[in-house]
Amino acid sequence: MSSNRSESLFAPCPRGLEALLAAELTALGADAVTPAAGGVGFAGSWETCYRANLESRLASRVLWRVREFEYADEAGVYAAAREVDWPALFGVERSLRVNLTAIRSPLKSLDFTTLRIKDAVCDRFRDACGGRPDVDRTAPDVRIHCFLERTHGTLYLDTSGEPLFKRGWRTEAGEAPLRENLAAGILRLTGWRPEEPLLDPMCGSGTLLVEAAMMARGRSPGAKRSFGFEKFASFDARLWQRVRENAAEPASHAPKLQLYGSDNDSHALAAARRNLAAAGVERWVKLEQADILTRAAPAPSGVLVANPPYGERIGSEEALARFYPALGDALKARFAGWRCYLFSSDTRLAKLIRLQPAKRTPLFNGALECRLYEFAIVAGSHRGR
Ligand SMILES: C[S@@+](CC[C@H](N)C(=O)[O-])C[C@H]1O[C@@H](n2cnc3c(N)ncnc32)[C@H](O)[C@@H]1O
Incomplete structure (x- = not known):
């Protein structure tokens, strides 16, 4: 070529x-x-x-x-x-x-x-x-x-070599992390704009937060890695240098970011902290240890996006069946004014959360069929509909 x-x-x-x-x-x-x-x-x-x-x-x-x-x-x-x-x-x-x-x-x-x-x-x-x-x-x-x-x-x-979702920043896998390109796609599907507050209250290793910060700051996702094409006979090092120089520079006009993450597990939070630091975006994200069932909203309105735990063992299935209605109640009680997005492969979520999804988008996590559910939380909302 x-x-x-x-x-x-x-x-x-x-x-x-x-x-x-x-x-x-x-x-x-x-x-x-x-x-x-x-x-x-x-x-x-x-x-x-x-x-x-x-x-x-x-x-x-x-x-x-x-x-x-x-x-x-x-x-x-x-x-x-x-x-x-x-x-x-x-x-x-x-x-x-x-x-x-x-x-x-x-x-x-x-x-x-x-x-x-x-x-x-x-x-x-x-x-x-x-x-x-x-x-x-x-x-x-x-x-x-x-x-x-x-x-x-x-x-x-x-031409990529290692798959592109390996951005070169992940030091900590945590429990069931999302692939980085799937996380970026979920963020795009929420329609989140960098001017809006964004919260992942079950952030695990922090994938959604890292991707959001990278997007908002105009950072190239591949800036920290190498590519398969560098090993090809036709590799044009000068062209590659030029492409890297022209790639989106961190936008000087970027809005003040309001990115928030929490998790009730201190190990997950430590992993998120290390990943954010490795990606060079830790200063844009506020992390805290908190339970989604009790934490307050960090702003009057915004976008909440999360990938709740999903269980394969019977015990955790039962625990999740108790968790979903409590999660629905927590969102109604403290997130009025927020657009909430939950990404899950568990089809029971939509029923058990007792909130009416405004939208469900099918998405695959590898071979696993999932849905991205959108819930618009308004005060005194939709119980039992
Ligand atoms: C599937 S993982 C999220 C993975 C994450 N999206 C990533 O890419 O690393 C689910 C997370 O929810 C957290 N979690 C479970 N129950 C919670 C609760 N009640 N409050 C806050 N976090 C919770 C778990 O500790 C776990 O880190």
Whole structure:
């Protein structure tokens, strides 16, 4: 890909965020933006590709399409992979990993097909330079993704490397943290504006708060990490330098932020504190240890967003069935005037909280189907409706 030529790219994202990602990529200069299930196809130059990696808050990766093909069996996939001029794309000294995803593919063994793709890449290198790249399954320099449908296949080079939700600031995982791009998507879906107070009263490791602060301060989500494209033969270090310099500078006109986080668990709060510090946004967020069932609202109105605990064990299921009505009562008693958003995979929440959701947006957390519930709390509200 030369600097200005337009290439085909695909950015996977959590399902439910495709339309928001399409808008984000358009704003980053992408062309031919086409939302699909689980991601967005687009066209762009290397500059657009670098920008998308550095600045997209919603994409999980940016994949560069290197070949499309028709196939009937493993030999057909091998032949298609062998036709790609891999030695022109990356050096033989780079380590490699192949990932394969298949939907309705007739192939019997995906593991065997993955090996055949790896063989095709290595055979192509052997023909060209007498050597072959090593395989590294944990920290490869270069990742090749193959996507197979019934008769159609696509080979991609991963321009991101580590997935983009790994921003490089997380030091503490805490209990069931949200992925960073899902947290950013939830914030976008709430319509929160940096002028408004924002509270996460079950903040865990602080993901929503870090993402909110980064957004409000105009910080690039990828500023603290490296990317797969830096290992490609065509890597243009000067262009990359320019893209980094042009990336959103912390806005000097940024409003005074009112970001609040709390959790009733001191360990979770300590993790949030360390994560906020590692991301360099701790000064914008006020944290305190508090129980959502008793804490006061930090402002007369604002946006409350949280990812309540969810249970897989029977005991915690019962505890949650008691927690949801108490949470509904707490919101009604102390958060009149607030727009409240709860993100959960637990379908009992909407019923047991005894508040009428103004909106429910389906969103996937990996394979787990979730909902983002919006509740507009007005004084003396909706019990029993
Ligand atoms: C699923 S985790 C939130 C994860 C968080 N979004 C993140 O990305 O790290 C739920 C959190 O709710 C907290 N929590 C549970 N009950 C609470 C309560 N009554 N008041 C405040 N926090 C509570 C737990 O300590 C836990 O950190």
